[in-house]
Amino acid sequence: MTINYPNGKIYQAPKEVIERKKKKAPVEYGKRGMSLEEDINDSNRYYLERGIAVIHKKPTPIQVVKVDYPKRSAAVIREAYYRHSSTTDFNGIYKGYYIDFEAKETRNKASFPLKNFHEHQIIHMDQCRKMGGITFVLILFSTLNRVFLLGSQHVSLFWHQQTDADKRKSIPLSFIEKNGYEIERGFQPSLDYVAAIEKMLQTEIKV
Template identity: 50%
Template sequence: MPIHYPNGNLYARAAQSSGGSQPARKITNKPTIYGGRGMTLEDELNASNAYYLQIGKAVVHKKPTPIQIVRVDYPARSKAVIKEGYFKTPSTTDYNGVYRGYYIDFEAKETKNKASFPLKNFHQHQIDHMRACLLQGGVCFVVMRFAVLHRLFVYPASPVISAWDAAQVQKARKSITLPEIEQHGFEVKPQLSPAVPYLDGVDWLIAKKEGAARGE
């Protein structure tokens, strides 16, 4: 089914992957570090959220993207096949929910780069959304995966926004270096269940938030 963005451009999953958002993982003979073999970062996060929900630890879901259906075929009386549709509005971030009484909102991004994380993986409306969530006291971040390095980070939204603003206004570098991510982020160690224990990083963010509120 062809699906289009609000500007009329055709949405293509392959093109999206090549842009660095969620590229397919390269298959190698090395042991798989992550819990879900052959799973994308999105798949692993969805499975992790299902696990967190099952054990009563957090309620987090992937946000559905509204699609306007414009053409439907009816090959049989009891069947309807969607042939064409459009994304109604640009998406915000990938996931949101509640954890420890906090609203959490985050984006999941992946890159094949080894030395830095390209800002082109983000869009202005996502930056604006994260900025708005922070203003309301939410816990907002990005789950970043360096696919080639097999490294995964929970990275706060604030430095992402700062880097984006600098790149737009001051024409600064258009990426966040790995040393910056190591310094200001929280490295997550994948495991069996959940495959992506990103709530460990959220605990770290909440501790920082609560410490700042106490003036520490």
Template identity: 55%
Template sequence: MSIKYPNGQIYHNNGDKTASKLQGKTKKRSHANRGMTLENDLNVTNEQYLISGKAVIHKKPIPIQIVNVNYPRRSAAKITEAYYQKASTTDYNGVYNGYYLDFEAKETKNKTSFPLKNFHEHQIKHMAACTKQNGICFIIVRFSSLNRVFVLPFSVLEFWWNQQKEPNGKKSITLSAIIKEGIEVPYGYSPRLPYLTAVDTLITQTNLKN
């Protein structure tokens, strides 16, 4: 099925790819998660958080407008073309321990930096607006080739986003900066990707500023 943005551009999402099976239990944890997309890891983790009563966080649904539908037979229908009705904001939002969370999840095959082209202006504006309302905003980035995941505060993303507009501005966030300014999230079993531990640190930092 072809899904497009309002401007007609075709939407591509790496997270839509079918995740490969987990490796055998005897292999190291760092290798066990290879092949799993960040989106799948987060969806499983959020389900575990929901079941345990720790947080209510969901991936945001994006309304689409159906354009063409094929009916191969009377009892079946297949959507062949659709458009997003509006540009998306961020991937996930929800409530945790009385705080509103809003975040974007991205991954890259790059080993030394994270390209800023993975984000859009309207997403930056959305997270800035949520931050002004005391929401906890951040991004979760995964370096797939390194199998490393980081939680990065929105304030850091905003700084790098703005500097790229300056002469000689960089078009990506270096891995060294992410390691310094972000919080690495190690893989676990249950939850699979315990990112709320990093969020606790962000909440503490926010409260200290306030």
């Protein structure tokens, strides 16, 4: 907008004002853009601090290939590789129940591809469930920004059926909506998945 003085002259903003407008401070978005794993870790800290649950990320096994010893009292790893994890991402305890779960993301809008799982993960969750553990998958549909908790028994069912020629290779979103538990994002905790575990315990485990 042009501003004129009473004498007809056009107002010109001081140079420092113009420069200040050009150098606007970047917008802070807080925790926006956090990955699913970061959300879970943030929530795990919240649960631990308040005595709600003790759940941690499992460390990924490392295969050490080369080690140097520059000093007798110190060793320096020069070469190492991440080994393929033989189980799932997270485990812990909630209300006396052993909790074990995997966290997965997809950009698909209508289904979750089974190729995102590994056979050893399915086997591990099946074994834990048979021993009385609470096992599930947290699935993030990143394009839709929706997160669900789905019991591992459903995942296992689709996994073992996919070898049949007429069976699909993914879990439909409609099935997850019906049989899973949608988790709302919040501030504290970032992702209250324990609330979803509680719903699953009440409806499926019948505590």
